[in-house]
Amino acid sequence: MSEPIIRLEDVSRVYDTGKVLVPALVDVDLTIDPGEFVAIIGPSGSGKTTMMNILGCLDRPTGGRYILDGTPVEELDDDGLAAVRNRSIGFVFQSYNLLPRTSALENVATPLAYQGVGRRERLARAQAVLEALGLGDRLHHQPTELSGGQQQRVGIARALVTEPALLLADEPTGNLDSRAGAEVIELFRRLHASGRTIVLITHDPDVAAAAERQVHIRDGRIAA
Numbered sequence: 001m002s003e004p005i006i007r008l009e010d011v012s013r014v015y016d017t018g019k020v021l022v023p024a025l026v027d028v029d030l031t032i033d034p035g036e037f038v039a040i041i042g043p044s045g046s047g048k049t050t051m052m053n054i055l056g057c058l059d060r061p062t063g064g065r066y067i068l069d070g071t072p073v074e075e076l077d078d079d080g081l082a083a084v085r086n087r088s089i090g091f092v093f094q095s096y097n098l099l100p101r102t103s104a105l106e107n108v109a110t111p112l113a114y115q116g117v118g119r120r121e122r123l124a125r126a127q128a129v130l131e132a133l134g135l136g137d138r139l140h141h142q143p144t145e146l147s148g149g150q151q152q153r154v155g156i157a158r159a160l161v162t163e164p165a166l167l168l169a170d171e172p173t174g175n176l177d178s179r180a181g182a183e184v185i186e187l188f189r190r191l192h193a194s195g196r197t198i199v200l201i202t203h204d205p206d207v208a209a210a211a212e213r214q215v216h217i218r219d220g221r222i223a224a
């Protein structure tokens with residue numbers, strides 16, 4: 001058996017506002033194995049963004065352990081956390097977060113610059129991923145010259161270009177109409193079929209239904 005990509009053991013996250021303590025995650029246990037496609041679904045305020053921030057190493061648990069791709073996160077300092085984030089996770093955002101006035105190709109190549117990959121190889125790898133996602137004829141278009149669905153596919157290409165262990169998507173269809181949203185979901189299914197590990201966070205049952213496993217979160221707890 002291979003090591004899980006994600007292991008949360010008794011994880012909690014309590015926010016301290018100075019006036020009150022808000023338990024946003026409570027005693028969460030969750031294991032995600034390589035190749036799984038998991039949707040984390042819950043209503044507003046249930047703890048989805050808190051969970052996303054912890055899974056993505058943007059925030060730390062206040063209790064329990066998080067082991068990401070074999071690395072216990074609590075043993076890392078902030079630089080170590082950033083390093084494991086860059087190496088292990090490809091993020092897909094609701095609002096795409098593409099660099100404006102920058103071509104699709106340059107957008108997708110950018111994460112490789114942080115890994116010290118040379119420019120020629122960066123562009124070649126970015127082009128290959130964009131072509132694989134059906135955007136070979138849009139390489140030199142800027143975000144404003146692309147449809148929402150195309151922008152999100154550029155966002156997914158950027159997340160994939162570093163070959164991360166985990167693709168972590170936060171409401172990836174939230175800004176898209178139903179047809180473009182369905183195309184993005186179909187793309188996730190295709191990536192899953194090719195062996196990618198995907199965690200998708202959503203409040204939308206139709207989106208969650210595309211995943212192989214659904215994890216329901218309510219009031220900071222995983223529902224049985």
Ligand SMILES: Nc1ncnc2c1ncn2[C@@H]1O[C@H](COP(=O)(O)OP(=O)(O)OP(=O)(O)O)[C@@H](O)[C@H]1O
Pocket residue numbers: 015016017022023024042043044045046047048049050051203
């Ligand atoms: N920085 C913070 N300080 C204090 N409380 C917070 C903070 N961030 C979130 N919370 C609280 O933690 C709980 C979970 O919030 P979270 O943002 O994770 O929910 P969510 O599931 O993402 O909701 P939504 O679907 O509305 O985005 C909520 O009760 C929220 O009010």
Ligand SMILES: [Mg+2]
Pocket residue numbers: 048049050
């Ligand atoms: Mg949220």
